[in-house]
Amino acid sequence: MTYSIIGTGSVGLTLAGFFAKNSIPVRVANTRGLSAVASSIDGLGDAVKPSAIEDALDADIIFFAVQFLNFKDVGKLRSDWSGKIVVDVTNSAFLPPEVQERELQGRLSSEVNADRIPGAKLVKAFNQLPMQGLTAPVPAGGRRVIFISSDHGDASAAVALLTHDLGFAPIEIGKIAEGGRLIQARNALVFQNLVKF
Template sequence: MHYAIIGFGSIGQALSRAFARKGIDVSVATTRDPASFAAEAAAIGSTVKPCTLAEAVNADVLFLAVRFEQHRDVAGALADWTGKTVIDVTNAYGVSPETLGGLPSSAAIAKAFSGARVVKGFNHLAAAVLAGDPAVNGGRRVVFLASDEEDAAADVADLADNLGFAAIRLGGLSQGGLLVQARGNSWGPLIFKDLVRFDK
């Protein structure tokens, strides 16, 4: 399985640290030349591989960690996203519901990434928290997931587990997605909730 993170700002780097902690290879890309952020990637770990956007979109599972306003630029890198899983880590704070056509922000992402299995997830934690070790006092930090594709949500839950997190699935994008989205001038009720699950 080939993983990629699109975006290498604070959230993209936080996700990269999660992969590096577990020694899992992940490609990282922006719209810039990979050489421009190679030093930052190397500082995180040897499993974090800078590449071009055109190379990154060949991955099986992609984290969309760009500003919401940039998602169409990324979506345009492929005509058809069938067979790929896109994990929507964006927040559309400041983007009006009218601009989104009344849709949840993750549904707008799903519309742009035609054919992809879209899972909303990993977006409710602040970058500094997401970058930290998810093992907390004998428990695991929670990440919330929402998707209209049950199989995709299960696969991303397995990935979250491999990265050391505890995934909680919230249902479909139009229900669970609303709990963890930012849209307009409001935050979903689970945004910034830093929870830890203790397994029996």
């Protein structure tokens, strides 16, 4: 499996840091170009490589570490996402109510985002905590829990395996409309900072 991260804000760089810490190769890209990426990831180590966005989209598992409103812009970079697993780390509930209504029309944000990457298998993960929560120290012998949801069991399992390799304790919670609803912002599992021993 190959991995990439689209976005070099706090979410993207935090995720890149976990890849670096565990020596798992990952390509990182943004819409501002290769030099902007290189300066953003400077110091993260050899596992984290700057990439043109077109090359980053060739990875098997792609983290969309962008704002919810920008997810559709990245989705438009390809007309067919077949064969790709896209990890949705966005949250929409902190948008103004009128924007939420316009963008979601009563649906969950991950259901909307899945439509924006035709052919891909969307997995919701790494969104239940702020980035400082993900990087906080964990007691010896413990792993921070990451909840994972997808309508595709194979994609969920692949992201769960990667999540474990990144140093976390993955818990798969089922399909987007079921368990995945619980990790949509403002719902029951958001901000639950759990450690598994």
